[in-house]
Amino acid sequence: MIRVFLPPHLRTLARVDGDVELDVNATVTQRSILDELETRYPMLRGTMRDHVTELRRPLVRFFACGEDLSHESPDAPLPKPIANGSEPFVIIGAIAGG
Amino acid sequence: MSSVRVLVGTRKGAFILTADGARKRWKVSGPHFAGWEIYHVKGSPVDPNRIYASQTSAWFGQIIQRSDDGGKKWNTPGSSSEELKSPDGMTKGESNKFVYDGVPGTHQWYDGTQHPWEFKRVWHLEPSLHDPEHVYAGVEDAALFESKDGGKSWKELSGLRKHDTGPKWQPGAGGMCLHSILLDPQDPQRIYVAISAAGAFRTDDGGETWKPINHGLHSEYIPDPAAEVGHCVHRIALHSSRPNTLFMQKHWDVMRSDDAGDLWREVSGNLPSDFGFPIDVHAHEPETIYVVPIKSDSEHYPPSSRLRVYRSRTGGNEWEALTKGLPQRNCYVNVLRDAMSVDSLEPCGIYFGTTGGQVYGSADAGDSWKPIVRDLPVVLSVEVQTLP
Numbered sequence: 001m002i003r004v005f006l007p008p009h010l011r012t013l014a015r016v017d018g019d020v021e022l023d024v025n026a027t028v029t030q031r032s033i034l035d036e037l038e039t040r041y042p043m044l045r046g047t048m049r050d051h052v053t054e055l056r057r058p059l060v061r062f063f064a065c066g067e068d069l070s071h072e073s074p075d076a077p078l079p080k081p082i083a084n085g086s087e088p089f090v091i092i093g094a095i096a097g098g
Numbered sequence: 099m100s101s102v103r104v105l106v107g108t109r110k111g112a113f114i115l116t117a118d119g120a121r122k123r124w125k126v127s128g129p130h131f132a133g134w135e136i137y138h139v140k141g142s143p144v145d146p147n148r149i150y151a152s153q154t155s156a157w158f159g160q161i162i163q164r165s166d167d168g169g170k171k172w173n174t175p176g177s178s179s180e181e182l183k184s185p186d187g188m189t190k191g192e193s194n195k196f197v198y199d200g201v202p203g204t205h206q207w208y209d210g211t212q213h214p215w216e217f218k219r220v221w222h223l224e225p226s227l228h229d230p231e232h233v234y235a236g237v238e239d240a241a242l243f244e245s246k247d248g249g250k251s252w253k254e255l256s257g258l259r260k261h262d263t264g265p266k267w268q269p270g271a272g273g274m275c276l277h278s279i280l281l282d283p284q285d286p287q288r289i290y291v292a293i294s295a296a297g298a299f300r301t302d303d304g305g306e307t308w309k310p311i312n313h314g315l316h317s318e319y320i321p322d323p324a325a326e327v328g329h330c331v332h333r334i335a336l337h338s339s340r341p342n343t344l345f346m347q348k349h350w351d352v353m354r355s356d357d358a359g360d361l362w363r364e365v366s367g368n369l370p371s372d373f374g375f376p377i378d379v380h381a382h383e384p385e386t387i388y389v390v391p392i393k394s395d396s397e398h399y400p401p402s403s404r405l406r407v408y409r410s411r412t413g414g415n416e417w418e419a420l421t422k423g424l425p426q427r428n429c430y431v432n433v434l435r436d437a438m439s440v441d442s443l444e445p446c447g448i449y450f451g452t453t454g455g456q457v458y459g460s461a462d463a464g465d466s467w468k469p470i471v472r473d474l475p476v477v478l479s480v481e482v483q484t485l486p
Contacts (some may be wrong), residue, residue: 044190
């Protein structure tokens, strides 16, 4: 079970409280998490990555285990604590203008 | 008894203001979509319970919201579990997918160089006059999209953006936005749009081909003040009974055309400033128009710090200040281009919102005003629905 932390605006949009829990039936990567997240909550499509290019939106960041993974390959396996659910995969809006 | 529903988009959410036909006691609901920028909210003239909203964020992009019950409940179109299971076409999660048709190309940037077209947000939603499932979207960078499935999916009417003059279009201070969409009630093939800063355009074939309609405009901030495109049009308006007569608030100058935009003439007349953003037409008097003069393009607040709506009953040139109930000293708010609207009750009601968060209403065609709410976030748009 993967735990995903969504920023407040996206929680409101997806109508969820707190962390989202996902089953990812593939290698746990940024892409596989986002694929599953968008399948489960289709209203989130286009809000974290571009509909067509699938590139991360410029003001969205991905943190995990105290590291900023925003610029890592979306297909790179994520750390074990993310894959086993002991740490959340954090999606956050960049601090940019208050 | 008739009632009105005022749809207010703000920098931090949407608000819905409702009153009966007397328009004295108001209920305020919201914020809907709290914390998000709501550029525009507008109801279908065919089905008033069908309302579309443009919800946007620099962080998370564009969202389209739709209500089918007059604004009580909202959904992103095509995302309900029932629709996701629908066998007739995959539309899931595409209500915010605005993709330019073909290679986007380039337009002029602030420094005169060419810059690629990039979708940023929806400024204006214009529901069809005939079908609640059909809605147009004016976007930044300037283009016109339409949805024929209630906002589940969008297709660009790319004949506009691909017009030969496209590389000469340039962004205004607020971005290169398509902000005005006027549907001709007598000719379903005719649509007018306006873009800042390109100018006004018209199609007579339902959006396939477009022509610039800027002859007569004069803009000192472009190299050729009478150029075919490049004009910073802030807003255009028409009365449904006379769709060939258009009114325009340009960056500077209030203009009118009596031949569907083929030729414009200035009607600023005795206005204290002909700079401003919104312009609108009385619901029952096609020669009665309203503007809100702003001091200048560098000082976006009312002249003499007095908030005055100006009304012309002669289609321009002769203007009277409407001040009763509006602040007449120390007022430094602005009224943005989509933030004025009229109802169709008798007498006509008129409403506008300010960057200071006030929404003012007049139930007597502008003779007197009262604030409906005073302390909302920056008001981006105001639309009114007149309900039976």
